Amino acid sequence: MSEEKIYPVLSAVRRNGILYKPxxxxxNRISMTPKExxxxxxxxxxxxxxEDAPEEAKTEDGAPDDAGNSSNVTAENSLSVEERKQAxxxxxxxxxxxxxxxxxxxxxxxxxxxxxxxxxxADEVKAIWTEMQxxxxxxxxxxETKANNEAGNE
Numbered sequence: 784m785s786e787e788k789i790y791p792v793l794s795a796v797r798r799n800g801i802l803y804k805p806x807x808x809x810x811n812r813i814s815m816t817p818k819e820x821x822x823x824x825x826x827x828x829x830x831x832x833x834e835d836a837p838e839e840a841k842t843e844d845g846a847p848d849d850a851g852n853s854s855n856v857t858a859e860n861s862l863s864v865e866e867r868k869q870a871x872x873x874x875x876x877x878x879x880x881x882x883x884x885x886x887x888x889x890x891x892x893x894x895x896x897x898x899x900x901x902x903x904x905a906d907e908v909k910a911i912w913t914e915m916q917x918x919x920x921x922x923x924x925x926x927e928t929k930a931n932n933e934a935g936n937e
Contacts, residue, residue, distance in 0.1 A: 787814045788832035796828045796904040797896070825864050828904050862901070871911050874898035 792803040792811050803810045813829060823829040862870065874895050878884065883894045889912050892905050 787816050788820070789814050790820050790823070790829035790832050792828070793830050794826075794828045794904055794906040796823065797892070797902045799902075822862070822864055822867065826904070826907055828906065867899075867901075867903075867907075868911055870899045870901075871895060871903065871908060872915060875912070875915065 789812050792805050792813055795802065795804045796813070797803070798813060798815070801810060803813050805811050812833070815823075817832070820829055820832070824831070875890065877898055878890055878894065883891055885891055890908055892903060892908055895903055895908050
């Protein structure tokens with residue numbers, strides 16, 4: 784089983800019902816296994832582990848020992864970054880524009896979490912939402928797409 788390490792929080796993230804934020808001195812560091820942290824590191828939600836954190840358990844050959852870690856694997860950390868992104872994208876069509884969006888017009892994190900079944904950060908949702916909006920806008924104004932649509936209507 785891998786030992787947990789302490790990671791500095793770079794962006795707000797909710798884990799196990801606790802909101803961690805860089806500006807909160809009581810909750811600006813998060814303890815998790817390297818396997819659990821991998822996705823958050825890629826998304827730059829957490830930083831590299833602190834040096835004084837305990838070293839992860841290793842097998843005799845020096846490889847990380849992941850045996851017996853399945854009890855710590857949740858839907859949240861068993862998904863790849865792309866799988867998480869796709870799950871969040873799939874939740875967007877279910878949103879009610881009047882109740883499920885913030886005043887800024889972005890999906891509410893709590894609603895997305897209920898729809899996808901795992902914790903997400905506001906930055907993660909915002910980045911995916913912004914990317915989707917930009918792609919939709921590009922499709923509407925793509926001259927090639929417009930030409931194809933007009934050709935199909937003749």
